[in-house]
Amino acid sequence: MAGGGGRVIRVLNVAEKPSVAKAVSGILSKNQPGGMRVRDGRSRYNKIFEFNYTIRNQPCQMLFTSVTGHLMELEFDERYRKWHSCDPLDLYNAPVRKFVPEDKLDIKRTLEAEVRSCQWIVLWLDCDREGENIAFEVLDVCRQANHNLNVWRARFSALIDREIHQSVQTLVQPNQLFSDAVDVRQEIDLRIGASFTRFQTMLLRGAFVLDFATDDRNIVLSYGPCQFPTLGFVVERYWEIQAHEPEEFWTINCTHNSDEGTATFNWMRGHLFDYTCGVTIYEMCIQEPIATVTKVKQQEKLKYPPHPLSTIELEKRASRYFRMSSEQTMKVAEDLYQNGFISYPRTETDSFSEKTDLRTMVQEQEGHPVWGIYAQRLLDPQSGLWRNPSGGGHDDKAHPPIHPTKFSAGETRWSQDHHRVYELVVRHFLACVSQPAVGAETIVEIDIAGESFSACGRVILAKNYLDVYRFESWGGSVIPTYSFGQQFTPTTLTLDSGVTRPPPLLSEADLLGCMDKAGIGTDATMHDHIKKLLDRFYAIKDSNTRFSPTKLGEALVMGYDDMGYELWKPYLRAMMECDMKAVSIGTKRKVEVLETCLQQMKACFSDARTNKGKLLEAMAIFFERSNRSSGGEQQAVGDVVRRCGLCLESDMVLRQKPDGNFMVGCLGYPQCRNVVWLPGSVSEASVTENTCTSCSPGPVFKIQFKFRRLEIPPNYSVQHLGCIGGCDDILRQLVEICGTGSRNNSNTSGRGRGNPTASSSAQRGNSRAQSSCAYCRQTGHLSNDCPSQASRGRTARAQEVDNGESSIPCNSCGAPCILRTANTANNRGRKFFSCQSQECNFFVWEDNLNGGRAERANTSASTSSGRGGRGRGRGRGQSGAHSSNVSFVSATGEPITGRCFICGDPGHFANVCPRRG
DNA sequence: GCAAGGTC
Numbered sequence: 001m002a003g004g005g006g007r008v009i010r011v012l013n014v015a016e017k018p019s020v021a022k023a024v025s026g027i028l029s030k031n032q033p034g035g036m037r038v039r040d041g042r043s044r045y046n047k048i049f050e051f052n053y054t055i056r057n058q059p060c061q062m063l064f065t066s067v068t069g070h071l072m073e074l075e076f077d078e079r080y081r082k083w084h085s086c087d088p089l090d091l092y093n094a095p096v097r098k099f100v101p102e103d104k105l106d107i108k109r110t111l112e113a114e115v116r117s118c119q120w121i122v123l124w125l126d127c128d129r130e131g132e133n134i135a136f137e138v139l140d141v142c143r144q145a146n147h148n149l150n151v152w153r154a155r156f157s158a159l160i161d162r163e164i165h166q167s168v169q170t171l172v173q174p175n176q177l178f179s180d181a182v183d184v185r186q187e188i189d190l191r192i193g194a195s196f197t198r199f200q201t202m203l204l205r206g207a208f209v210l211d212f213a214t215d216d217r218n219i220v221l222s223y224g225p226c227q228f229p230t231l232g233f234v235v236e237r238y239w240e241i242q243a244h245e246p247e248e249f250w251t252i253n254c255t256h257n258s259d260e261g262t263a264t265f266n267w268m269r270g271h272l273f274d275y276t277c278g279v280t281i282y283e284m285c286i287q288e289p290i291a292t293v294t295k296v297k298q299q300e301k302l303k304y305p306p307h308p309l310s311t312i313e314l315e316k317r318a319s320r321y322f323r324m325s326s327e328q329t330m331k332v333a334e335d336l337y338q339n340g341f342i343s344y345p346r347t348e349t350d351s352f353s354e355k356t357d358l359r360t361m362v363q364e365q366e367g368h369p370v371w372g373i374y375a376q377r378l379l380d381p382q383s384g385l386w387r388n389p390s391g392g393g394h395d396d397k398a399h400p401p402i403h404p405t406k407f408s409a410g411e412t413r414w415s416q417d418h419h420r421v422y423e424l425v426v427r428h429f430l431a432c433v434s435q436p437a438v439g440a441e442t443i444v445e446i447d448i449a450g451e452s453f454s455a456c457g458r459v460i461l462a463k464n465y466l467d468v469y470r471f472e473s474w475g476g477s478v479i480p481t482y483s484f485g486q487q488f489t490p491t492t493l494t495l496d497s498g499v500t501r502p503p504p505l506l507s508e509a510d511l512l513g514c515m516d517k518a519g520i521g522t523d524a525t526m527h528d529h530i531k532k533l534l535d536r537f538y539a540i541k542d543s544n545t546r547f548s549p550t551k552l553g554e555a556l557v558m559g560y561d562d563m564g565y566e567l568w569k570p571y572l573r574a575m576m577e578c579d580m581k582a583v584s585i586g587t588k589r590k591v592e593v594l595e596t597c598l599q600q601m602k603a604c605f606s607d608a609r610t611n612k613g614k615l616l617e618a619m620a621i622f623f624e625r626s627n628r629s630s631g632g633e634q635q636a637v638g639d640v641v642r643r644c645g646l647c648l649e650s651d652m653v654l655r656q657k658p659d660g661n662f663m664v665g666c667l668g669y670p671q672c673r674n675v676v677w678l679p680g681s682v683s684e685a686s687v688t689e690n691t692c693t694s695c696s697p698g699p700v701f702k703i704q705f706k707f708r709r710l711e712i713p714p715n716y717s718v719q720h721l722g723c724i725g726g727c728d729d730i731l732r733q734l735v736e737i738c739g740t741g742s743r744n745n746s747n748t749s750g751r752g753r754g755n756p757t758a759s760s761s762a763q764r765g766n767s768r769a770q771s772s773c774a775y776c777r778q779t780g781h782l783s784n785d786c787p788s789q790a791s792r793g794r795t796a797r798a799q800e801v802d803n804g805e806s807s808i809p810c811n812s813c814g815a816p817c818i819l820r821t822a823n824t825a826n827n828r829g830r831k832f833f834s835c836q837s838q839e840c841n842f843f844v845w846e847d848n849l850n851g852g853r854a855e856r857a858n859t860s861a862s863t864s865s866g867r868g869g870r871g872r873g874r875g876r877g878q879s880g881a882h883s884s885n886v887s888f889v890s891a892t893g894e895p896i897t898g899r900c901f902i903c904g905d906p907g908h909f910a911n912v913c914p915r916r917g
Numbered sequence: 918g919c920a921a922g923g924t925c
Contacts, residue, residue, distance in 0.1 A: 017924060045925050069923025083918065091919090103925095130923060186921075193920030201919080224920045338925085346924090525922065 011055075012118040013064040013154075014111070014138050016125045018045050019337075019344065020159065021066035024124060025049035027164045028062065041065055041110035048114065055168055063114055067107050070130075071137040072098045074186045076194070083198050086651060087640075089609070091195040092602040096187060100141070111138065112145040120150040123174055126398040127155055129584060132178035139174065158353050158400055181584040184593050188576060189225055192601050196223035196567075199605070200556070203612055208623035212537050212550065221556070222536055225573050226521045228557075230529045232568035233514040234539050235549045235557040237506045244502030250278030250495060252285060254446075254453050257491045260480035265291075265446060265453035265490075271498065281451060282495040288449040289493055293486040295445040301458070303437040303474050305465035307392035308401030309428045310350040311523035312516050314421075316509040317428070321471045322420045323545050326508055326527035332421045333402070340406045342425050346524040347399035351391020356400060358389070358433055364407040365426060374430060374468045385464060389432040396523075403429045427468050434465035437474055444482045448490070455479055505546035518570035519577050551622035559615030563608060639687035641724060642700040652676070654687050654703060664703075664724050676724045679734040681711035688721065695725025707734070 015021040029036035029051035036051045049064040080086050080094040100108045115121060121142055125131035135153060143149060152171035156163050201221045210216035251271040256263045272278045306313070314333065315326035324332075333345035352358060365375040377383045404426045410419055438461045445454045457479030466472060506514070511530060515521055521529050533539040538553035549557070557568045566572070579597060582588035608615075640651040641664050652664050662685045664676040678685065684706040691699040705720045712718075712734060722731045 043925095067923090068925055071923090074920095088919095126923090134923070182922080189920040189922085191920090195919085197919035218918075220918055222919060226921065334925090522922070524924085528921085 008052075008059045008061055009120060010118040011053075011060045011062050011120040011122055012111075012115050012142070013062055013122045013124055015064070015066040016131055016134055017068060018047060018066045020124060020126075021047070021049060021064050023159045024156075024164055025051060025062075025064040027159070027161050028053050028064075028168065030161075041106075041114075043068075043106035043110060046107055046110060048110070053168070055171070060120070063118065064124075065110060065114065067111075067134060067138060068104075070134055071100055071104055071107060071141065073101050074098050074190050076190075083202070087653075088195040088198040088202075089602065089606060091198075092191050092598050092605065094191075096190065098137075098140075108141050111141050115142040115146045115149065118146065118149070120152060122152045122154050122168070122171060124154045124156070126396075128396060128398060129178045129182050129580070131398070132175050133182035135174045136176070136179045156398075158355075158398075160353065160355055162355060163353075175584075177586050178584050180590040181580040184583055184590055184597075185576065185580055187594060188597055188601070191598060192605075193222070193224045195605055196608075197221070199223075199609060200615065203615065204619055207616065207626055208619050209626050210537075210552065210623065212552070220536070221552070222532070223567075224529075224532075225576065226525070226529045227532045227536070227538075228568050229518065229520050229570040229573055230511070230515060231533055231538050231549065231553050232557060232570070233511060234506055234533065234547045235554055235568070237503065237510075238548050238554070241502040241505065244500075246499040246501070247273060248275075248497055248499050249273050250275055250497050252278070252282055252451070252453075253492070253494050253496055254291070254448065254490045255492045256291070256480070256488060258480040258488075261478055262491075263444065263455040263457070263479040263482075265444075265455045268445075268452040268454055278495060284449045285451055285493060289490060291446040291448045291453075291488050291490055293444060293482045293484055294447050294452070295443070296482055296484055297443045299441050299443075300461075301439045301441045303439065303466070304390070305431040305434055305436060305469065306428060307350040308352055308389055308432050309403070309425065310348055310392070310394060310401060311346050312348075312512055312526065313350065314345065314402055314424070315527060316512050317471065318421060318424060319508040319512075319545060321424065322417075324417060324420065325531075325541070325545075326512060327531045328417060329421060330527050332415070332417045333425075336418060336422055336425075341404065341408055341422055343401075343403050343405050344399045345402055347402060348394045348396040348523050349399055349401050350394045352389055352401060352403075361403060361405075362430065362433065365404065365430065367407065368409055368426075371427060371430060371468055378430065378434060385435055386433060387435045424471070427470065431465040431469035434468065435462070437464050437466045438462040439474065439476060442479060444479065448493070505542070505548050507546050508541070511547060518574065520570055520573055555618045555622045556615070558621070559618035560608070562614040562618060563611045565604065565608060567604070567608075640701070641687055641703065642695075643697065645697065654685060678705075678724075679707065679712075679731065681707045681734060683708045690721065692723040692725050692727060694727045695723055700725040705731075 013021070013024070015024060025036055029049070032052050034052055036049055039048050039050070041048050045068060046066045049062075051062050051064075053060050053062045074096055075081070076091065077095045077097060080091065086094065121139070123135040123138060125135045125138070139151060151174065153174040154167045154171055156167040197220065200223060201219075204221055205216060205219055210219060213219045249271040250273075251269075252267045254265040254267075256265065269281075272281075311330075315329050318324040318329040319326060330345065333342065336342045337345050359379060362375050362378050366372050366379070368375065378385050402425055404422070408422065410422075414422075440459045440461055442457045443454060444457075445452060447453075458474075458476035459478060460474060460476050466474060508530065512526055515526050515529070520526070533547075533553070534541065536552075537550055538556070539547050539549050541547055560567045576597065579588060579593045583590050583593055639654050641654055642652050644652050654662065654664050662678040662682045664678065682705055684704075686704050687701050688704050690702040692702060700723055702721050702723050705722050707716065707718050707720065709718055716730065716734065720730060722728045724731070
């Protein structure tokens with residue numbers, strides 16, 4: 001590797017964080033002539049250490065600096081950065097680039113400046129996949145500044161002298177495959193996260209009144225491959241609790257008092273759900289109540305101290321013992337680390353290296369007023385209290401378990417949480433080098449009329465580690481002495497009932513456990529994902545530090561669940577993790593994994609968007625519809641016609657407005673209001689692949705139009721391939737003749753149309769638009785009078801049981817609605833109208849019609865002819881077909897079909913499920 | 918204004 005002797009070379013060493021640069025420099029510079037010098041770089045945190053060292057006989061002048069985690073970020077090209085700049089689906093193919101963000105430029109400049117004078121670079125990044133990726137980021141920057149670099153990677157598993165010296169003498173090459181795996185993760189996370197976040201935010205934010213937010217216009221409904229499964233755990237448990245049906249059970253209890261005390265015997269059958277069975281056995285016991293001792297077993301039991309402390313355990317225990325949030329725990333731990341009191345707090349490692357000098361660490365604690373005496377006992381060989389710690393089998397190869405690094409009896413600037421975390425770290429450390437607690441356990445089994453019962457007694461012989469680990473206890477109870485074959489009459493023998501209980505809501509420790517098990521997040525990020533749920537209003541933490549979903553969190557999960565997707569389950573992440581592993585060991589190639597995964601996710605995204613009705617339905621269960629003109633996402637999607645010539649940033653897309661009219665609008669709306677209105681007589685329009693040869697800037701894609709025959713003059717053709725770039729005379733003439741669907745010219749266009757009987761014109765006028773219902777969008781009534789509101793909030797659920805004689809015209813399609821009687825638990829006997837048409841699922845409670853019936857009937861009559869096929873096109877088609885399930889009407893007036901996710905019954909939804917309690 | 922991953 002190195003040349004022998006002679007010329008001194010300069011070596012730039014780079015660590016992942018300042019603390020490692022300092023620690024490694026300290027180790028390598030020890031006993032070196034000239035010692036270690038420190039100077040500032042451009043970044044105030046990342047110092048540069050200088051010392052001399054010899055690597056395999058090559059004298060080196062070492063420069064040692066650091067980065068702070070990733071040096072680069074992945075982002076979409078500028079063109080796709082703005083939310084309205086493109087269809088979110090495009091984010092699966094949009095070009096991405098890696099760049100050094102503003103706040104890391106100082107570090108980049110330091111590296112560039114220092115590497116120019118060096119011949120070698122040694123990468124001391126953490127020895128995990130992320131570390132390897134950061135190594136390549138550093139390399140990228142350094143190679144651009146110095147093309148003739150000799151590149152080396154140092155592999156070390158702990159910051160201890162022997163390891164460090166050994167690793168610098170056995171330098172290796174950086175591992176491209178490890179880095180590739182991280183590239184894959186980054187790109188997938190970015191594309192999935194951004195596309196789904198934009199999609200669901202734009203779809204739902206304006207469409208519902210999000211009553212938890214002061215200004216819901218700024219709220220972001222984010223989606224991420226880690227945050228959503230985390231939410232999924234919370235929702236799943238919540239549903240499990242709601243679905244729980246308490247069940248009564250029966251059990252036989254037996255106690256026996258003697259001079260020595262009381263023994264409680266448990267029935268070895270546990271409990272029975274069958275009362276008759278329970279009573280029968282109980283009666284048998286009562287008739288022959290003499291108990292015979294069939295077994296007496298005495299044994300020594302050990303209760304072991306915990307494994308050395310990893311990050312997750314620290315978070316879990318601080319939550320359990322002090323009710324601290326994982327986020328706060330990490331904040332405090334970071335501060336203690338920065339000030340030298342504890343070791344690096346982000347580690348998976350839960351076993352100490354054999355070389356660690358544990359006794360010196362214990363020694364440091366001997367002077368503590370509370371646990372100092374315990375530390376002294378530990379070091380006293382006479383006490384026999386010492387035990388080499390057992391490992392939990394995890395090792396991140398970069399950091400030791402969390403342990404105290406400096407003695408403190410408490411600092412004045414410390415908060416209560418600082419005291420708690422430091423105390424936990426120290427006591428935990430002292431506990432894991434201690435002997436386990438020892439107990440003597442006695443198990444006694446008895447027989448009464450052929451039924452077996454058992455009792456357990458425990459005496460603690462030596463508390464050992466429990467003396468210092470005050471957070472744990474070991475309950476013990478003394479029972480009288482029994483001998484084999486002994487007979488006695490029980491003091492009590494009772495048949496008791498109980499009911500099964502649902503599991504509790506997830507605690508923070510539970511949640512961390514779920515995430516850890518499913519591989520969601522890393523030790524350094526788990527608390528971030530939990531906090532994100534709270535910040536995004538997806539979940540709340542109650543006073544008992546247990547998590548439950550908010551309405552928003554539940555609705556989102558329910559929406560995706562109803563689609564049949566498991567986007568809220570941990571499987572996606574697990575699959576990604578599996579693929580990353582394959583990339584890192586070279587069994588799969590980076591490009592192939594990226595391509596496959598993104599292709600699948602793109603299809604999934606596309607599919608989810610087609611099924612967005614499910615998300616809307618789920619949201620409608622929990623939230624009021626908003627009156628704001630929204631459904632931003634619904635309107636935002638359309639085929640691109642051209643680049644916007646006004647803002648020059650976004651695309652212009654062809655859209656059909658809710659009233660049926662077509663327009664070409666800029667996706668930059670509302671920042672950019674560029675719009676081209678199309679003739680009101682267009683019945684169909686679609687963007688083709690033909691481009692206009694005369695309009696610029698191009699390309700301007702031509703649109704295939706179909707006009708309504710009766711609304712255009714006879715000398716114009718019904719079919720027309722047109723251009724909106726300004727060159728198309730026919731289109732311009734038809735706009736003049738027929739008008740457009742815009743609000744501004746609707747009155748004049750109405751006049752110019754010359755065909756007052758045309759159905760579309762009746763709905764297009766501004767005055768009519770204002771009097772249309774905000775919920776069902778029909779004219780003739782306002783939202784406060786909307787008949788479909790009867791079923792909003794999912795309180796109206798009906799199953800028809802008889803054919804009625806009365807009927808009204810359907811408010812939706814005009815067909816007759818027949819009066820029927822409901823037969824559900826909540827609404828038995830209540831009358832409702834339901835549409836007869838096979839195509840329509842309109843439904844309204846009779847008692848909600850009140851005085852509005854006549855008006856509704858008129859409205860229906862007048863609009864039914866006008867709505868025709870076009871009205872139906874607005875989203876009715878996808879869920880309008882009759883199914884074997886019972887159908888309902890949502891807040892929008894659209895039919896919903898489905899079934900309860902709790903019990904599976906197609907007759908109702910989960911919010912009214914009787915099992916929900 | 919979107920993700921998750923480093924770390925200050």
